[in-house]
Amino acid sequence: MGFSANTPYTGSVNGLTPSAYLSNPFPNGINRPVGSSLGLLAGIGTSFSNPVVGDNRVPYTQNWDFDVQRELPGDVLVDASYVGSHGVHLNMGSGGDYPLNQLTPEEITLGTQLQGKVPNPFYGIITTGPEAAAKLPLSYLLKPFSQYLGLGSAYPTLGYTLYDALQLKVEKRFSHGLSTLLSFTGQKLIDDYSIISNVGHNTGGIQNIYNGGGERGVSANDISRRLVISGIYELPFGRGRTIGKNWNRVTDALLGGWQVNGIATYQTGFPLSVTTQNTCVNCGNNVLRPNNNGHSAELSGPISQRLNGYFDTSVFSQPAPFSFGNVGRTLPDVRGPGQQNIDFSLFKNFHPIERLQVQFRAEAFNLLNQVVFGMPDMVLSNLNFGQITSQGNGPRNVQFGLKLLF
Numbered sequence: 001m002g003f004s005a006n007t008p009y010t011g012s013v014n015g016l017t018p019s020a021y022l023s024n025p026f027p028n029g030i031n032r033p034v035g036s037s038l039g040l041l042a043g044i045g046t047s048f049s050n051p052v053v054g055d056n057r058v059p060y061t062q063n064w065d066f067d068v069q070r071e072l073p074g075d076v077l078v079d080a081s082y083v084g085s086h087g088v089h090l091n092m093g094s095g096g097d098y099p100l101n102q103l104t105p106e107e108i109t110l111g112t113q114l115q116g117k118v119p120n121p122f123y124g125i126i127t128t129g130p131e132a133a134a135k136l137p138l139s140y141l142l143k144p145f146s147q148y149l150g151l152g153s154a155y156p157t158l159g160y161t162l163y164d165a166l167q168l169k170v171e172k173r174f175s176h177g178l179s180t181l182l183s184f185t186g187q188k189l190i191d192d193y194s195i196i197s198n199v200g201h202n203t204g205g206i207q208n209i210y211n212g213g214g215e216r217g218v219s220a221n222d223i224s225r226r227l228v229i230s231g232i233y234e235l236p237f238g239r240g241r242t243i244g245k246n247w248n249r250v251t252d253a254l255l256g257g258w259q260v261n262g263i264a265t266y267q268t269g270f271p272l273s274v275t276t277q278n279t280c281v282n283c284g285n286n287v288l289r290p291n292n293n294g295h296s297a298e299l300s301g302p303i304s305q306r307l308n309g310y311f312d313t314s315v316f317s318q319p320a321p322f323s324f325g326n327v328g329r330t331l332p333d334v335r336g337p338g339q340q341n342i343d344f345s346l347f348k349n350f351h352p353i354e355r356l357q358v359q360f361r362a363e364a365f366n367l368l369n370q371v372v373f374g375m376p377d378m379v380l381s382n383l384n385f386g387q388i389t390s391q392g393n394g395p396r397n398v399q400f401g402l403k404l405l406f
Helices: 111-115 138-142 249-255
Strands: 047-050 060-072 076-091 117-119 135-137 150-153 157-175 178-191 225-234 258-267 339-353 356-365 397-405
Touching: 111 138, 117 138, 135 138
Parallel strands: 047 150
Antiparallel strands: 060 076, 076 157, 117 135, 157 178, 178 225, 225 258, 258 339, 339 356, 356 397
């Protein structure tokens, strides 16, 4: 602290009356770096985030598994396993996402009283920013660290994960020009903070740091089921093969040396996180979730017919001012669109001379030109709430290549 400074723009200290305008956006002055000259007073009246010394522990995971394998006739291997893990003291919050300056739920029940102005004990000590005024809204002074506008703990080790999975693999080892692999994973990943945000959806954020149990839920990164089938097949045509083993070079160049490859992927979508406009003014929470009326938001039917209403939006409502919503960090029974994709390739191998192999490749990604829809809008206060307005994959892509092996 002290060697960098920022001046936050505060348009209104109580959320109602304007206190700054574009003609003079920083009426109380601009904060400047003070170095180490102020000691513990460095940064007073500003917002910052730092690792909290003494709060962090070394993260660790515990892993366990049980595996059964069986080899069947025809070079087929069947492998079934249970895999589990438990992560403890994991990073929770990234770059100050964990708000240490949040009001307690009891303080939030004061409601509009939090907006009432009271004498500022820091008046004359803090000379710039919103806390330089002679009077401040009560909410400013009830915060645990009231000398700071905002205080975030960077990467506190408060998180945990719990993972259980059934993993199944059926493999046809390469023989007679054929190799196939089928892998299936059925899993459930539970955590209290999903630090990785996948493309197209959010992690859910932290609503109330005083209710850790309320953050527990299915991880925003969970894929409950995933099936991948892949294969390689060298067609039995050509010199040295079952059909045409005595072909001349010309015939073999035309009809021999073909190979087909494919991979098909099917998986469920990611869990959805619903948020809404934060009406808890100056409460210090980073995110607000809506209320649920006790009914599931799940809808059935083809996604293409639900683009304007992917799930039932009527079951959600805006919480009353100065209150938290009751919806979990992720929805337990509604997920985003899943993924279906088939990639296919065709190879033709030539042997113009003994030590040189030429391979022509034709590859098609998303062979069937299947559409994977993007995530629906998950902010209740948005006009497009519950609607899908984007595509989550690209169209069919075909490419050709020539490869020399020597």
